[in-house]
Amino acid sequence: MDLYSERGFENTTVAEIAQRAGLAERTFFRYFADKREVLFGGAGPLQEFLVRRVDDAPASLSPMEVIVAALAETATVVFDDRREFARRRQAVIAANAELRERELIKLASLTAALADALRRRGVGEPAASLAAEAGMAVFKVAFERWTAERGGRTLAEVVRASADELEAVTATRRPTPRR
Amino acid sequence: MDLYSERGFENTTVAEIAQRAGLAERTFFRYFADKREVLFGGAGPLQEFLVRRVDDAPASLSPMEVIVAALAETATVVFDDRREFARRRQAVIAANAELRERELIKLASLTAALADALRRRGVGEPAASLAAEAGMAVFKVAFERWTAERGGRTLAEVVRASADELEAVTATRRPTPRR
Numbered sequence: 001m002d003l004y005s006e007r008g009f010e011n012t013t014v015a016e017i018a019q020r021a022g023l024a025e026r027t028f029f030r031y032f033a034d035k036r037e038v039l040f041g042g043a044g045p046l047q048e049f050l051v052r053r054v055d056d057a058p059a060s061l062s063p064m065e066v067i068v069a070a071l072a073e074t075a076t077v078v079f080d081d082r083r084e085f086a087r088r089r090q091a092v093i094a095a096n097a098e099l100r101e102r103e104l105i106k107l108a109s110l111t112a113a114l115a116d117a118l119r120r121r122g123v124g125e126p127a128a129s130l131a132a133e134a135g136m137a138v139f140k141v142a143f144e145r146w147t148a149e150r151g152g153r154t155l156a157e158v159v160r161a162s163a164d165e166l167e168a169v170t171a172t173r174r175p176t177p178r179r
Numbered sequence: 180m181d182l183y184s185e186r187g188f189e190n191t192t193v194a195e196i197a198q199r200a201g202l203a204e205r206t207f208f209r210y211f212a213d214k215r216e217v218l219f220g221g222a223g224p225l226q227e228f229l230v231r232r233v234d235d236a237p238a239s240l241s242p243m244e245v246i247v248a249a250l251a252e253t254a255t256v257v258f259d260d261r262r263e264f265a266r267r268r269q270a271v272i273a274a275n276a277e278l279r280e281r282e283l284i285k286l287a288s289l290t291a292a293l294a295d296a297l298r299r300r301g302v303g304e305p306a307a308s309l310a311a312e313a314g315m316a317v318f319k320v321a322f323e324r325w326t327a328e329r330g331g332r333t334l335a336e337v338v339r340a341s342a343d344e345l346e347a348v349t350a351t352r353r354p355t356p357r358r
Contacts, residue, residue, distance in 0.1 A: 062351035133316035172241035
């Protein structure tokens with residue numbers, strides 16, 4: 001991550017990453033399929049963690065409560081002591097079109113997995129898809145704010161505040177007239 | 180589009196597309212940069228149309244009303260007489276990972292352009308980003324439903340109904356306790 005920040009993702013070789021980490025190049029490839037995996041290797045475990053939170057949530061919660069609780073818990077467990085890493089990862093990804101695409105694919109995959117998990121709980125359509133999409137929108141906006149902030153809020157707090165703000169934003173429409 | 184549906188995007192050459200359309204290959208490349216452009220060439224004009232609707236919306240509308248009105252108007256003008264085309268385009272894209280990525284990039288670009296347009300109207304953050312993300316989530320879910328339906332609803336009607344459903348979904352959270 002240091003190297004990506006210093007000279008950009010494109011200009012960093014696996015040999016350099018391995019050297020900086022004190023590994024042989026062979027050993028690097030035992031842990032990572034390629035140099036993108038350093039940035040995206042956590043996506044699989046992250047998705048499993050999130051989906052398990054949805055599967056295990058109390059039946060009394062609404063779909064949106066389930067999603068926001070799962071995202072806030074993930075924020076606490078996965079991200080709260082890693083703001084500096086997250087900030088630098090964001091900057092590396094923002095600077096490279098291929099990485100931005102990979103990040104979009106990861107978020108779309110998380111959204112689909114959350115919608116699947118809600119449907120397993122018996123949530124119908126379009127509520128399951130909308131709650132999953134809305135939740136990921138909240139998480140994305142919250143993550144950007146949290147990495148930009150120097151303040152003391154945890155990511156979980158920013159996630160919950162952003163969910164409140166989404167609710168306020170969507171509640172300002174006049175009802176659609178029924179035909 | 181016929182050829183993509185018949186034999187898949189990967190297995191269709193520009194020469195075949197040009198022949199089917201009664202064009203020389205040279206002429207094809209005067210209209211499209213490559214064969215993906217047949218599917219995504221409308222993205223630029225679509226974005227301009229959407230952003231202009233946001234720029235021209237009455238000042239009295241809330242950010243979410245502006246976005247939903249812009250999406251519903253786009254639905255009416257761009258899509259309502261093209262359901263069969265939209266359905267086949269969806270199927271071609273769903274079958275090809277590269278095209279799915281391109282579609283995600285297009286949606287992310289539209290979302291960013293809508294958030295920019297809201298900020299130009301004086302909408303603050305995170306409301307601008309959340310309204311743009313929520314709007315695109317609504318449009319995406321509505322578009323999938325509309326292309327899957329055989330019924331008589333227009334895309335604009337499905338967009339407005341999905342916006343109502345998003346509002347209902349996000350309104351079911353208990354308020355976050357303040358510290």
